[in-house]
Amino acid sequence: MRHLYCGRSANSRLFLYALLVFDLVSLLFIIGTSFLPRSELVRGLDVTFGVAFLIELILRMAGSRRVSRELLSITTWTDVAAIVSLLAATASEAAGFLRVLRTFRLLRTYRVVQFLREDSVFFRRNEELLIAIINLSVFVFIMTGVVYETQRGVNPGIKNYADALYFTITALTTTGFGDITLPGTPGRMITVVIMIFGVTLFLNLAKVLFSPSKVRFRCPSCGLLRHDIDAVHCKACGTVLNIPDEGAV
Numbered sequence: 001m002r003h004l005y006c007g008r009s010a011n012s013r014l015f016l017y018a019l020l021v022f023d024l025v026s027l028l029f030i031i032g033t034s035f036l037p038r039s040e041l042v043r044g045l046d047v048t049f050g051v052a053f054l055i056e057l058i059l060r061m062a063g064s065r066r067v068s069r070e071l072l073s074i075t076t077w078t079d080v081a082a083i084v085s086l087l088a089a090t091a092s093e094a095a096g097f098l099r100v101l102r103t104f105r106l107l108r109t110y111r112v113v114q115f116l117r118e119d120s121v122f123f124r125r126n127e128e129l130l131i132a133i134i135n136l137s138v139f140v141f142i143m144t145g146v147v148y149e150t151q152r153g154v155n156p157g158i159k160n161y162a163d164a165l166y167f168t169i170t171a172l173t174t175t176g177f178g179d180i181t182l183p184g185t186p187g188r189m190i191t192v193v194i195m196i197f198g199v200t201l202f203l204n205l206a207k208v209l210f211s212p213s214k215v216r217f218r219c220p221s222c223g224l225l226r227h228d229i230d231a232v233h234c235k236a237c238g239t240v241l242n243i244p245d246e247g248a249v
Helices: 002-006 010-033 038-063 067-071 074-090 096-119 122-153 161-172 183-208
Strands: 214-216 224-227
Touching: 002 010, 002 038, 002 161, 010 038, 010 096, 038 067, 038 074, 096 122, 122 161, 122 183, 122 214, 161 183
Parallel strands: none
Antiparallel strands: 214 224
């Protein structure tokens, strides 16, 4: 297992890419089931995903060089929270909001960034933009889940996941139409968190979108990492660069 999680072979690449797809599928499942009634089929899928997450967590622990580091990782404990929530679905809905913590697992996919840089020209050219989009998306999904699970049943404006997503986006962009609000002090605090952190992530994405395109390449002299795609010399020290290029500028 350590070879699959930490190695650089073709099998390791395929395994990590498969985990990336698994994370995305689990995220779609979390969102999709929020629109469905709590039927026996949905509860059965909850338990199935919970078991799959538990097996992956055990395998990751078995393949870790330092188990203590994994135990201190936030992704490990968000995994545990999501697993408990999913496996408890047949008995209780009280911990349902913890399912959204599974989206934190997308952060783990940063472990495959080095492989994506090597295997994907598109990723190399747009890495900063893609990471900014992932950061904002993860935050939106997490806060939408928090809004949905804390407000459904008590807030007439939040009837489904789409309503929660709508409120999160309007709060994040500070549009504030006012047709949906979160009452009480807890609701106001959730809104404040969405506005402060969401606006920061949104502005970071805008900065990446409107700033000149850069490519990651370490200057052999001064170590500067980001350069213009068509750069011939390092802007910091003037050293001649030899940035790999596929011919499209």
